Amino acid sequence: MNRLALLIGGNQGDRHGLIEQATVLIQQRIGAVVAVSADYETDPWGDFGQEKPQRFLNRALLVATPLVPHAALAEAQAIERELGRQRRPGVGGSSPHRVYSSRPMDIDLIFWNDDVIDTPDLQIPHPRAHLRRFVLEPLAEIMPDYRHPTLGQTVVELLARLDA
Numbered sequence: 001m002n003r004l005a006l007l008i009g010g011n012q013g014d015r016h017g018l019i020e021q022a023t024v025l026i027q028q029r030i031g032a033v034v035a036v037s038a039d040y041e042t043d044p045w046g047d048f049g050q051e052k053p054q055r056f057l058n059r060a061l062l063v064a065t066p067l068v069p070h071a072a073l074a075e076a077q078a079i080e081r082e083l084g085r086q087r088r089p090g091v092g093g094s095s096p097h098r099v100y101s102s103r104p105m106d107i108d109l110i111f112w113n114d115d116v117i118d119t120p121d122l123q124i125p126h127p128r129a130h131l132r133r134f135v136l137e138p139l140a141e142i143m144p145d146y147r148h149p150t151l152g153q154t155v156v157e158l159l160a161r162l163d164a
Contacts, residue, residue: 001064005111009058012104025079031065037138046100053102060138076107130158
């Protein structure tokens with residue numbers, strides 16, 4: 001069984017209802033949800049261009065999954081679509097100059113066991129997780145002592161670095 005850390009959330013529609021629906025769908029289709037953080041409401045992070053986005057509601061999940069990484073990614077993206085996510089061409093992606101957009105649901109794969117995965121469509125650990133308080137705070141609740149596979153610091157230590 002694989003250990004998968006996810007961050008789920010969004011800033012459109014019934015944010016509380018959607019985050020609950022996503023949690024149930026993840027449990028049904030990706031694997032057993034073994035830990036759930038509190039919900040965190042945060043300001044948008046990144047460049048949204050001309051858009052004036054609403055605040056995000058986020059939750060971290062720790063999932064025990066029999067899936068392989070790309071199958072988990074495919075299921076996560078299918079759940080996003082079912083909950084109203086529409087990916088726009090040219091928005092998001094891996095460019096350092098990406099523009100973000102509001103969405104009803106976003107599911108990010110943050111950590112996979114202690115693995116490092118670097119393919120064109122999947123990077124684990126998530127390449128910006130260590131820079132984002134809205135990722136680290138909920139993760140610190142459910143896996144504080146997990147050590148980042150490339151940075152060598154625990155989630156709690158990474159969070160403390162943001163405060164320094």
